[in-house]
Amino acid sequence: MEIIISVKDLVNRFGEQVVHDRLSLDVRRDEILGVVGGSGTGKTVLMRSILGLQKPTSGSITVLGQKIEYHKPGPSRCWGVLFQGGALLSGLTVQENVELPIALHSDMPLETRHELASLKLLMTGLSLSVADKYPSELSGGMRKRVSLARALALEPKILFLDEPTAGLDPIAATEFDELITYLHDNLDLTIMMITHDVDSLFGICDRIAVLVDGGVVVGTVDEIVDYDHPWIKGYFGVPRAQRARAAAGGSHRD
Numbered sequence: 393m394e395i396i397i398s399v400k401d402l403v404n405r406f407g408e409q410v411v412h413d414r415l416s417l418d419v420r421r422d423e424i425l426g427v428v429g430g431s432g433t434g435k436t437v438l439m440r441s442i443l444g445l446q447k448p449t450s451g452s453i454t455v456l457g458q459k460i461e462y463h464k465p466g467p468s469r470c471w472g473v474l475f476q477g478g479a480l481l482s483g484l485t486v487q488e489n490v491e492l493p494i495a496l497h498s499d500m501p502l503e504t505r506h507e508l509a510s511l512k513l514l515m516t517g518l519s520l521s522v523a524d525k526y527p528s529e530l531s532g533g534m535r536k537r538v539s540l541a542r543a544l545a546l547e548p549k550i551l552f553l554d555e556p557t558a559g560l561d562p563i564a565a566t567e568f569d570e571l572i573t574y575l576h577d578n579l580d581l582t583i584m585m586i587t588h589d590v591d592s593l594f595g596i597c598d599r600i601a602v603l604v605d606g607g608v609v610v611g612t613v614d615e616i617v618d619y620d621h622p623w624i625k626g627y628f629g630v631p632r633a634q635r636a637r638a639a640a641g642g643s644h645r646d
Contacts, residue, residue: 393420393421394420394421395418395419395420395421396419396420396421396455396456396549396550396582397417397418397419397442397453397454397455397550397582397584398417398418398419398453398454399415399416399417399418399438399441399442399451399452399453400416400451400452400453400454401414401415401416401450401451401452402414402415402416402417402438402441402448402450402451402452402453403415403448403449403450403451404434404437404438404441404446404448404449405449410606411432411433411434411437411606412434412437412438412448412451412606412607413605413606413607414451414606414607415438415451415603415606415607415608416607416608417438417601417608417610419582419584420582420598420599421582422576422580422581422582423582423583423598423599424572424573424576424583424585424596424597424598425583425584425585425597425598425599425600425601426585426586426587426592426593426597426599426600426601427439427584427585427586427587427600427601427603428586428587428588428593428600428601428602428603428627429602429603429604430603430604430623430627433603433604434603435586435603436476436554436586438603439552439554439584439586441453441460442455442460442552442584443471443473443552444460444461444462447462455470455471455550456470456549456550469497469546469548470548470549470550471548471549471550471551471552472542472543472544472545472546472548472550472551472552473543473551473552473553473554474536474539474540474543474551474552474553474554474556475539475554476554476555476558476586479539480527480535480538480539480542481527482526482527482528483526484526485523485524485525485526486513486518486522486523486524486525486526486527486530486538487506487509487510487513487523487524489527489538489542490509490512490513490538490541490542490545491505491506491508491509491545492542492545493542493545493546494508494509494545494546497546498546508545509523509541509545510523512541512542512544512545513537513538513541515541515544515575516537516538516540516541516544516571516575517537517567517571518534518537518538518541522534522538532559532560532564533560533561533564533567533568536556536557536560536568537568537571540556540571540575544575544579547579548581549580549581549582550581550582550583550584551575551576551581551582551583551584552583552584552585553572553583553584553585553586553587554586555586555587555588556568556572556585556587556592557569557587557589557592558587558588558589565589565591565592566591569591569592569595569596572585572596573596576596585597590628590632590633590636590637591636591639591640593613593636594613594633594636594637594639594640595636595639595640597613598612599611599612600612600613600616602616602619602621602623602624602627604621604623604624609621609624613637613640616628617629617637
């Protein structure tokens with residue numbers, strides 16, 4: 393199995409607080425990897441380290457065979473990011489938000505940029521009637537889809553998602569999970585997804601990475617729920633998680 397992201401002996405320390413203590417993690421090509429952990433375990437810090445936005449205390453990270461160097465740009469055109477909350481620019485229209493990465497990282501003519509952005513909106517299930525609207529005029533679910541369209545603008549090989557279904561009602565969250573699965577299957581994407589949503593973890597993830605004790609435990613759904621660790625047993629043993637696992641049945645992607 394080809395390794396797309398390789399994290400080796402990662403240490404992230406903030407003063408006296410050690411968040412990651414020689415954490416090592418491999419992300420495989422074409423998988424959907426769910427990342428979960430308690431408060432303060434460094435889920436977003438891990439993602440930011442991989443993206444080159446957070447310089448670790450020590451350790452190394454390789455993405456698509458290229459070592460992340462924190463003093464120079466990384467392979468950012470090869471990945472797309474949906475940040476928690478969407479991070480859309482309120483002063484730009486939907487169309488302008490999606491076009492922004494294309495304008496920053498290519499010399500495409502304006503018309504081509506416009507057509508590509510429109511295609512990404514359609515791919516995420518949005519009507520082109522929203523193109524001239526501003527983020528404040530959209531529902532939470534629609535803003536998530538616009539953010540996803542922007543993350544896909546440069547046709548990345550890797551998609552990073554930070555709590556993609558947070559704040560969505562159950563119907564919208566289910567629809568978003570279905571969209572992620574569809575895009576993964578049709579765009580040859582490798583997806584790393586931070587989420588607390590047990591329906592997402594059981595329903596669409598190939599493997600789950602649990603951040604505990606400064607390190608990480610990685611496995612399939614069945615391997616993780618059977619792992620003998622107090623936090624893991626507590627998290628996946630609550631009734632809500634058990635119902636999500638039963639609802640997923642044998643459909644999860646291990």
